[in-house]
Amino acid sequence: MCISGMKRIYLDNAATTQAAPEVIEAIQTCFRDIYGNPSSLHSFGLEARGIIESARRKMAAFINASPDELIFTGSGTESDNTVIKGIALSLQDKGDHIITTAIEHHAVLEPIHFLEKQEFKITYLPNDETGLVDPEELKKAITGKTILVSVMHANNEVGTIEPIRELGAVCREAGVYFHTDAVQTFGHIPIDVREMNIDLLSASAHKLYGPKGVGLLYARKGVKITPLLQGGDQEKRRRASTENTPGIVGFAKAVEVAVSEMEKEAVRQARLRDKLIAALLEAVPESKLNGHKELRLPNNVNISFAYVEGEAMLLNLDMEGIAVSTGSACTSTSLEPSHVLTACGVPVELSHGSLRLSLGRTTTEEEIDQVISVLPPIVENLRAMSPLYRKQGVK
Ligand SMILES: *Cc1c(COP(=O)(O)O)cnc(C)c1O
Numbered sequence: 001m002c003i004s005g006m007k008r009i010y011l012d013n014a015a016t017t018q019a020a021p022e023v024i025e026a027i028q029t030c031f032r033d034i035y036g037n038p039s040s041l042h043s044f045g046l047e048a049r050g051i052i053e054s055a056r057r058k059m060a061a062f063i064n065a066s067p068d069e070l071i072f073t074g075s076g077t078e079s080d081n082t083v084i085k086g087i088a089l090s091l092q093d094k095g096d097h098i099i100t101t102a103i104e105h106h107a108v109l110e111p112i113h114f115l116e117k118q119e120f121k122i123t124y125l126p127n128d129e130t131g132l133v134d135p136e137e138l139k140k141a142i143t144g145k146t147i148l149v150s151v152m153h154a155n156n157e158v159g160t161i162e163p164i165r166e167l168g169a170v171c172r173e174a175g176v177y178f179h180t181d182a183v184q185t186f187g188h189i190p191i192d193v194r195e196m197n198i199d200l201l202s203a204s205a206h207k208l209y210g211p212k213g214v215g216l217l218y219a220r221k222g223v224k225i226t227p228l229l230q231g232g233d234q235e236k237r238r239r240a241s242t243e244n245t246p247g248i249v250g251f252a253k254a255v256e257v258a259v260s261e262m263e264k265e266a267v268r269q270a271r272l273r274d275k276l277i278a279a280l281l282e283a284v285p286e287s288k289l290n291g292h293k294e295l296r297l298p299n300n301v302n303i304s305f306a307y308v309e310g311e312a313m314l315l316n317l318d319m320e321g322i323a324v325s326t327g328s329a330c331t332s333t334s335l336e337p338s339h340v341l342t343a344c345g346v347p348v349e350l351s352h353g354s355l356r357l358s359l360g361r362t363t364t365e366e367e368i369d370q371v372i373s374v375l376p377p378i379v380e381n382l383r384a385m386s387p388l389y390r391k392q393g394v395k
Helices: 021-033 045-063 076-090 107-116 137-143 164-174 245-283 310-319 339-343 348-352 365-384 387-391
Strands: 072-073 097-101 123-124 147-152 177-183 200-204 213-220 287-289 300-305 355-357
Touching: 021 245, 045 245, 072 076, 076 107, 076 147, 076 177, 076 200, 097 107, 107 123, 107 177, 123 137, 123 365, 137 164, 147 164, 164 177, 245 287, 245 300, 245 365, 310 355, 310 365, 339 348, 339 387, 348 355
Parallel strands: 097 123, 097 147, 147 177, 177 200
Antiparallel strands: 072 213, 200 213, 287 300, 300 355
């Protein structure tokens, strides 16, 4: 796919990120040298135990949690599943009602659908056309049977950042557990679990320049959650199986880098994001920004281009060495429009013409300029071939 010698441009950082050099270095050293089982009582085990607990302390401080409130998991998906199924199991005597949104990641929606089939009652909060959820609507939806509320911190497709502190406050007042999927925000924008009234939070290392296959679950002290994996006593019996020591070390290193880079990167990427949005909307008639203008992830651009197929744009860009994602990234094997865009009221035809471009730490101004010069002619060419476009009689 890559024409040799061509410099490729990666704008799919919401799907995954390239591991930071510091992360790779830390993982390599750990993989080679720290191979004891952290549960073993000899020096090899103690060494591994020590390094994991030091990673845990570092990551807890990052979100203002205490170390024993953090559980290492195998992915963001596992953290989400553990919360949804684990709380349903531990609190089923208290109630059978769960509240979420229609724009969650599939890692939340699928276990929710599973519970729906087991006779749990689910409320999907409405959102406005930018994807924002209203805390007043949440207040109205909570009943005496509600056991869990799950609303993502920021949406992975359109980048909208939800009013988590306000939603959390509503839950706290009602005495209902509040979970947020923070996979897109952890390490990108500030998170303080106390200040934001969060009881449960999911994160994943590979979305912040860490390794794939390691996740994090924050569960506030006192929150009872039935484990998904049972076996050994690891993670205080909240998640059995031998710890992924190199993965955890790599995750902690990714957090360490995020601590020093996050603020400056958020400003830098947001500027490039806004430049890209403005230039594309200006250059391409009948194009529209999806998501919120201001309450938006610093690295997210999502635009619908009328009369063209997202897949066609994606493949044309790929031939130019530019990697992006369609509005229906997670359903790219099916012809279903993105559930997020649908919930934001985007018509099916427009939804199919949507692209997500997600910037990252290595994205340069030159790369953004390159996209600005390459993408508009691609859309123009595809439109010229589209009978739909000609029938509209637009230019
Ligand atoms: C990527 C992603 C996940 C899944 O995380 P994995 O570690 O890939 O399983 C869950 N939620 C959101 C919002 C994501 O972007």
